[in-house]
Structures are given as C-alpha cells and as structure tokens.
Amino acid sequence: MSDASVEVCSKEQEVVIALGSNVGDRLDNFDQALQLMKKSGINVTRHGCLYETAPAYVTDQPEFLNSAVRGFTKLGPHELLGALKKIEKDLGRTNGIRYGPRSIDLDILFYGTHRVSSENLTIPHERIWERPFVMAPLIDVLGSNVENDTVASWHSLSRFTGGLFEVWDKLGGESLIGKDGMRRVLPIGNRLWDWSCKTSIMGILNLTPDSFSDGGKFQSVENAIAQVHQMISEGADIIDLGAQSTRPMATLISPEEELERLIPILEAVKDMVEEEGKFLSVDTFYSKVALEAVKKGAHMVNDVSGGQLDPNMFNVIAGLKVPYVSMHMRGDPTTMQNPENLNYDDVCKQVGSELSSRVMGAELIGIPAWRIISDPGIGFSKNTKQNLEILMGLKRIRKEIGKRSLGLGNGPLLIGPSRKRFLAEICDRPVATERDPATVAAITAGVLGGANIVRVHNVRDCSDAVKLGDAMLEKTGYSA
Secondary structure: OOEOOOOOOOOOEEEEEEEEEOOOOHHHHHHHHHHHHHHOOEEEEEEOOEEEEOOOOOOOOOOEEEEEEEEEEOOOHHHHHHHHHHHHHHOOOOOOOOOOOOOOEEEEEEEOOEEEEOOOOEEOOOOHHHOHHHHHHHHHOOOOOOOOHHHHHHHHHOOOOOHHHHHHHHHOHHHHOOOOOEEEEEEEOOEEEOOOOOOEEEEEEEOOOOOOOOOOOOOOHHHHHHHHHHHHHOOOOEEEEEOOOOOOOOOOOOHHHHHHHHHHHHHHHHHHHHHOOOEEEEEOOOHHHHHHHHHOOOOEEEEOOOOOOOOOHHHHHHHHOOOEEEEOOOOOOOOOOOHHHHOOOOHHHHHHHHHHHHHHHHHHHOOOHHHEEEEOOOOOOOOHHHHHHHHHOHHHHHHHHHOOOHHHHOOOEEEOOOOOHHHHHHHOOOOHHHHHHHHHHHHHHHHHHOOOEEEEOOHHHHHHHHHHHHHHOOOOOOOO
16 A cells, blocks of 8 residues: 555546535435536445444535445545535535534545555545444445455455454444444435335236236236225235236236336325325336336346346436336346256355346446345246245355345345246146235245345235344334
8 A cells, every 4th residue: 555645546446425414405406416426536336235224423514325336436535525515515514513514524534555645635534433324335345255356455454454444344234234324215206215124015916917926916006006005004015016027938028018008007006005004016027117107106126037138227217217127037037047047056155146247337337236126036047946945044145145245235135926937836736826825934034034025915914023023133123
C-alpha cells in the first residue's frame, strides 16, 4: 500500500463508497446519486443491501437509509472526493451541523490499495471501524472469498488478523440485523419491507388454461377476484399473477397473448391488493410484459429464467426500479428437464454459483442488490433427488452465492415447491391438488432452512406451516 498523493491515475482503481440519506425521498436520493456517479466516471459493479438505521451521534433526527457500492474509476482520490461533493450539492445537501440531517452523504471508504491522509481526505475513512451502519453494507460488497489483491489490502487495513470480517463480528455482526436501530429492508411499492422479520407468503394466481395445478380456473375476472380475496384473507403477503405456463414442455406464448390474459385481471385486483397492504407480483420472463404490468400497478417482477430468455429484461427492470426475483433454471420450460440440464456434480454448489453469476450480471446492468430476490428454482431443471438436496441445502446455496457477493447471499431467498412433480413421485399423488400435505412439509423444511418467501397455491395450510416454522426459529416473538 502507498500514500496516494498523485492525482493522475494511470489505471482504474477499485473503490468503495458509502451512501446515507435521511432527508426527503431517501431511496430516490440513492437512485439519483448512482446515476450521477456513472456520469462522473464511477462504474458501479456491486451494491450492498439497504439498511434503515437509527441516527448516530446526533439522535434527534429522522432514521437513515444506508448502503455502499463498489466500483472502478480513473479519478484520483481528491478528484473522486470533488465529484462526490458535487453530487451531494446537486442533490440538495447543504452545510449543516456535523452528523446532522442530510439529503445524501457519500464517503470514500477505500481507494485501490492506497492510504490517503490529507487536510480534507482520509482513506480508509477514519470512523469505519466503529459504525455498524457503515460496516454492514461494506461487508455486503465483499465476497467471503478474498478475490484479489485490492480486496486483500482492504482487509489488511483493518489491522485485525481476521480482516474486515473480524471488525464486523466484534461490532455484533449479523446479530445486529433486525434489532432496534438497524433493519435490512427491500424497497417495494412506496414502502421499505423488512423481509427478515417473518417468512412471507406469495400466493399463486395462474391465469393460464394449461397450468399443471389449476389451469383454467381463474381466467375470468370474477373468479380471479374471488381467489385473490381468499388468499389475502388466508394470509398471503404477495399475490403472484402468471399468464404463461412454465410447467415442463409447456408451449410458449407470445408477450402479446400473455398481456391479453394478464392485464384485465391485474387491473381488476390491484386496488384490492393495495388496500389490504399487500404486494402484487407478475410472473413473466418477457421484458415487454414486465414493463406493461408494472405500469399497470404490479410492484415486482418474478422471472423464472433469471434474465436468460429475454436479453432486454435486466435493462427494463433497472429502469423500472422494482424488486426482481431471479430464479435458477437451465434452458427453457421446453428443454429444462432434458438430460444435459439435469447434469450436476453438486447441485447446491452449482445452483448457487450459476445463480450468483446471473444476479451479479443484473447488478452490472443497474439492478442493485437491494432490489434482488434469489430463487434456486425447485422443479426447474432438477430431478426429484436434486429438488430434495436444494430444499435441505438452502444455507449451502446462500453460502455459495456469498463467496462472490455477501450482499446477494444475505438477500431474500424465495422457494416454490408447491404441488411440484417431485412431491407426486415421493408421495404417489398424481393429482396436483392432492399434494398439499406434502407441500406443507416442504414449506416447513424450507422455512427452517432459511427461506424468506414461500410461493404456494394453498395459502391457508401453508400459512400455518410458516407460522410454526417462524415460531420454531423465534422470528415472531411467540413464547409459550
């Protein structure tokens, strides 16, 4: 490491920048800051999770949003500082009391392998080591694997043998998350959703004539409205509308036909869903459908292909600024169960690795980690044994994702075993609706394994399973 006294950089430097805001539309401040960073010559490659935190030092002020980003720049350290100060000014930050309210706060945490010490800039930032609201998103932009010499230097700057991970653990680490003063949240609709405080239920509404479980039952507006009302009354937190069947060997329809099925139902149920304080999701792998659905009121997009079936999906989601479920699947619904797509040496390791590559690709396009939900894709390009390994190996999948990005590894995890064929094979239940007891067992195992969202057909029975699983994990505060 060297003292960065030269402002002209001959090569790009990898940097980490902390973000904070507690004035105005805090999330919009972040979004605008990221756009201005890009225009200023800062290429953001990774994002931390989003944290809502109690104010430090000066406590009589609103709660903060905090995160961090990692990227590359050719700006020298003081040039970078100047660019960030200009962004702060452009976004309305004024000179106020130290540690007081601000529309945006941008701090350089690390700059390449360099130390910087000057009158107006110190790198590493001098108060990193005492601030959980800085350390949490800083850890997020790292992987558990130390991937290069620059990252190794950041760990060495902590002066602990265990590097930045030891600093975070000494502050309290993951035990701090969800406690008073620090929540890991996901922005959805006009709210910040604390998805880790309980397991959420995504109720499935199929609008197709050929879905394996309930095809044709909810294509009319009247039936769809009644089913949504029932699922909400039984405990659904999210309603997932799907107008394209993704069962094995399903015939793919066009975006136009999918929209013809979807939009009338979406428009009919969106007000009911919002009035009940719930969220509306659209299950599609077409960017055109995602765009129109969000314009009509959907809050999030659930993509079974993880962006593989429509090259424009990531760009569209980045522009929409909505949560994005990225699911693992090899091939498409017509080929996913082909022998070559079922070939794994270690299914949990490979699913985690392949999924992390896809979601990190989404980050590079501009979908921050704080808007990404990962789904290992139970039933998609997996056989019965592999589905069971995934269901019992969710922690391993998280760990594999975390090797490259702890932010994505720490993010929400969704599973969807409901009424899937592997349950039929194990329990000898050829009729899909008779697989609900097996679904309850699978959901319980998933909750105990760390799933944050479960996607189900039978909300009533699975809601009880989720409540029991959460109570066993002491998420809900239940005590005998």
